[in-house]
């Protein structure tokens with residue numbers, strides 16, 4: 001079992017790996033400076049603080065944890081938009097220290113409580129869902145999961161192979177939809193924005209599922225509207241708002 005969540009910690013973590021995952025997204029893995037594990041439920045986030053060694057200026061941003069609670073590393077999917085925080089990550093190197101504070105958030109998935117779920121993710125909004133999927137796999141839990149994942153281009157799919165592997169390990173059906181398919185990109189899967197029809201087609205039993213939505217603010221709002229338009233009650237929708 002993972003450590004019990006709720007204890008908020010603040011401590012240094014060291015970058016252990018950086019993966020250039022897609023043209024715009026880097027995966028950062030961090031290890032704690034000691035052997036204690038951060039207790040969290042999948043879906044939660046931490047504040048990562050960068051402290052400028054010359055000016056001592058501090059800047060913090062929220063990032064959803066993509067690793068499972070049992071993992072030795074904390075993993076994040078970071079959209080490298082070259083903003084105030086992410087521009088520091090552009091030049092970050094393995095071995096550098098950042099400070100983590102957390103975990104925070106009500107966007108929490110308890111596999112024992114929500115047996116049938118629909119995950120709707122856009123871009124790096126896959127991060128909390130990946131934590132949830134990895135956790136279900138670690139627990140060998142029999143949750144029935146449909147993941148509808150929206151990206152602009154086929155080369156923006158994060159952890160494509162791992163998602164395919166998970167489909168053979170847990171009760172997961174993944175549907176990727178590409179919103180800006182290009183001539184000659186070889187994409188033969190679902191195309192266009194996620195609509196009420198997409199949900200009805202891939203999760204026809206949506207009324208029995210708890211829905212988790214995560215992505216950019218406009219995406220989250222649009223997906224919330226899609227769900228309510230087909231009669232999914234507010235009490236069955238959980239959305240992580242990043243805006």
Ligand SMILES: Cc1cc2nc3c(=O)[nH]c(=O)nc-3n(C[C@H](O)[C@H](O)[C@H](O)COP(=O)(O)OP(=O)(O)OC[C@H]3O[C@@H](n4cnc5c(N)ncnc54)[C@H](O)[C@@H]3O)c2cc1C
Pocket residue numbers: 045061062063064065076077078079080081082083084085086087124127241242243
């Ligand atoms: C709970 C929570 C969880 C989050 N989890 C994640 C996560 O897992 N992964 C992740 O990548 N982010 C996540 N975010 C967003 C993250 O906290 C930062 O807002 C983001 O990394 C940008 O920070 P920044 O300092 O680099 O940009 P800032 O300097 O703060 O500027 C960001 C703003 O600039 C605009 N902008 C500028 N350039 C671009 C561009 N090229 N593309 C898009 N917008 C642009 C956007 O409007 C954006 O709001 C999360 C936010 C919250 C609240």
